[in-house]
Amino acid sequence: MRVLCATTANVGHFGPLLPFARALAGSGHEVRVAAPASFAGAVVGAGFVHEPFADAPPELIGPVMARLPTLAFDEADDVVIREVFARIDAQAALPSLTATMERWRPDLVVRESAELASLAAAERAGVPHVHVCIGMHEVVSRFAAAIVDPLDELGGLAGVPDGRMRAAIASEAILSLVPEVLDRASGTEVADGDRFLRFSEPTQPVSDYRLPAWGDPEAPLVYATFGSVTGSLPPFAGVFREALDALADVRARVLMTVGRKVDPAALEPVPPNARVEQWCPQDAVLEHAAVMLGHGGFGTTMGALAAGVPQVVVPLFTFDQVVNGQHVAAVGAGITVEKGPGSVASAAAHVPRLLGDPSYAAGARAIAAALVDLPPATDAVPFLTGLVA
Numbered sequence: 086m087r088v089l090c091a092t093t094a095n096v097g098h099f100g101p102l103l104p105f106a107r108a109l110a111g112s113g114h115e116v117r118v119a120a121p122a123s124f125a126g127a128v129v130g131a132g133f134v135h136e137p138f139a140d141a142p143p144e145l146i147g148p149v150m151a152r153l154p155t156l157a158f159d160e161a162d163d164v165v166i167r168e169v170f171a172r173i174d175a176q177a178a179l180p181s182l183t184a185t186m187e188r189w190r191p192d193l194v195v196r197e198s199a200e201l202a203s204l205a206a207a208e209r210a211g212v213p214h215v216h217v218c219i220g221m222h223e224v225v226s227r228f229a230a231a232i233v234d235p236l237d238e239l240g241g242l243a244g245v246p247d248g249r250m251r252a253a254i255a256s257e258a259i260l261s262l263v264p265e266v267l268d269r270a271s272g273t274e275v276a277d278g279d280r281f282l283r284f285s286e287p288t289q290p291v292s293d294y295r296l297p298a299w300g301d302p303e304a305p306l307v308y309a310t311f312g313s314v315t316g317s318l319p320p321f322a323g324v325f326r327e328a329l330d331a332l333a334d335v336r337a338r339v340l341m342t343v344g345r346k347v348d349p350a351a352l353e354p355v356p357p358n359a360r361v362e363q364w365c366p367q368d369a370v371l372e373h374a375a376v377m378l379g380h381g382g383f384g385t386t387m388g389a390l391a392a393g394v395p396q397v398v399v400p401l402f403t404f405d406q407v408v409n410g411q412h413v414a415a416v417g418a419g420i421t422v423e424k425g426p427g428s429v430a431s432a433a434a435h436v437p438r439l440l441g442d443p444s445y446a447a448g449a450r451a452i453a454a455a456l457v458d459l460p461p462a463t464d465a466v467p468f469l470t471g472l473v474a
Contacts, residue, residue: 086114086473089136089191091182091203093174094124096313097384098197098219101262103131104286104462105195105217105469112466117189119182119203121174136189138181138202141173149173154320158424162404163231170199171232175239178202183243186210192473195260198224201236205243208253213472216257220383220405221412222268222275227404229254258472260465262286262387264455270415271408282468285459286391292366296373299360300338305375305440307332308394309341310367311401312382316344321401324429325352328378329359331433337440340370368392375446376439378432381406381413381421390418393453395445399432400424417448 090106092099099120110116110133118128119136128135149168153161179202185191186206194207194214207214218224233251240250259281261268268283269275296306309328315321325343332339333356341361343349349361367385371377371392379385381398386409389396396419398410410421419439422432439445 086193086470087189087191088114088116088193088195088469089119089185089189089203090116090133091119091194091196091200092124093170093197093199094121094127094140095199096127097382098199099124099127099131100384101217101219102195102197104262104284105260105465106131106133107287108462108466109195109469111463114466114470117191119178119185121178136181136185138178138185141169141177145173145177158402159404161402165403166199166228166231167235171201171228171235172238174199175201175205175235176242179205179239179242182206183209186212193469195469198228201232201239204253204257205239205245205250208240208245208249209243214253214257215469215472216254216259218259218261218263218281221263221271221408222261222278222281223271223273223408224405225259256280258282258468260284262459264452264459266455267390267412267416267452271411272415282465283459284462284465285456287462289368292369294366294369296340296365296370297360300358301336302338304358305337306370306373307335307337307339307376307378307436307440308370308374308389309339309378310385311343311380312385313344315380315401316347318402321426324401324426325361327426327429328433329356329361331430332356332378332436333358335433335436335440337375337436340365340374342370376436378436381409383409386410386413387456390449390452391456393446393450395419395439395449397422397432397435397439399428401426416452417444418452419445419449 117134121140122137125135182202183206196203198219236250261283339359377389377396381400398421400406413419414421420435422428
């Protein structure tokens with residue numbers, strides 16, 4: 086069976102696809118990954134053949150991104166989903182994805198929530214498709230509500246009959262890496278819950294990375310990270326300095342990662358209890374961490390939960406970060422604060438509370454156990470092959 090996985094150029098979106106892509110490849114199926122040309126390194130680095138499609142044209146994406154700092158949080162998020170993912174990204178990707186479908190003729194398309202051109206290309210070709218959710222269940226309904234008009238436009242460009250795109254997105258099976266106890270924790274009903282099939286991400290060997298020496302070796306480790314994207318967004322450039330200053334008096338060793346776009350030297354002087362790196366292997370750090378301060382990105386959030394590490398969440402720029410924080414707080418695995426970069430200091434102020442109250446670590450460990458109890462991603466393979474049969 087030939088399987089085409091499709092992702093936007095975002096590590097946090099590609100990550101949830103990988104367990105299923107690897108499970109399919111490990112079962113002997115031929116798997117390729119369609120992604121923007123700029124994302125080739127991530128695809129090839131993960132071990133897959135890259136089927137490139139066009140990145141969003143700068144002349145279209147630039148003005149939209151420039152508007153975002155002037156908009157309210159929720160409005161900016163709506164613009165990103167509707168205009169960036171569903172309109173600009175998808176319409177740029179559609180010609181190449183359509184050509185890939187015609188040339189390579191995959192039997193199945195597996196897409197992540199924000200990649201929509203593959204949905205149109207699959208519907209045009211009559212190929213079955215499945216949706217890998219890139220967060221909690223609210224991601225599905227949030228996208229569906231925001232993309233109605235651009236989805237219809239995309240279907241028209243693909244030559245898909247009126248109404249079929251809406252029907253397709255409403256009937257897709259959804260693969261999720263979130264255990265039900267966490268997904269239902271916020272009290273929000275899981276719409277179309279029977280469409281969700283839940284699996285675990287395979288446990289990877291912990292990196293042999295060794296933490297550098299700094300600060301008091303007897304002090305607990307606080308891992309501070311705001312993901313790989315934050316450092317490239319000018320409106321959020323100050324969050325690193327603010328977090329370092331707010332954590333300076335906490336009796337802990339603070340390890341902060343800032344991403345490849347930020348020079349750690351630009352944050353000097355660093356408080357004596359802190360160390361700043363561009364990147365560290367998250368699994369190796371979380372193995373030693375007592376608490377994490379994060380932005381609520383899906384990979385970051387789930388990484389801490391899988392390691393049984395409690396976290397303080399400060400959602401910075403997307404609705405799913407808000408939702409992830411709400412779910413973490415609802416299961417007692419941490420605390421979430423008001424959204425936006427202005428809340429970084431208040432988030433850091435909660436770190437001592439998590440260090441001193443063992444109930445938060447217990448809540449995180451309970452979710453770690455629920456993750457282990459999920460069936461492995463390899464168990465999704467018979468279902469996926471059944472879609473083709």
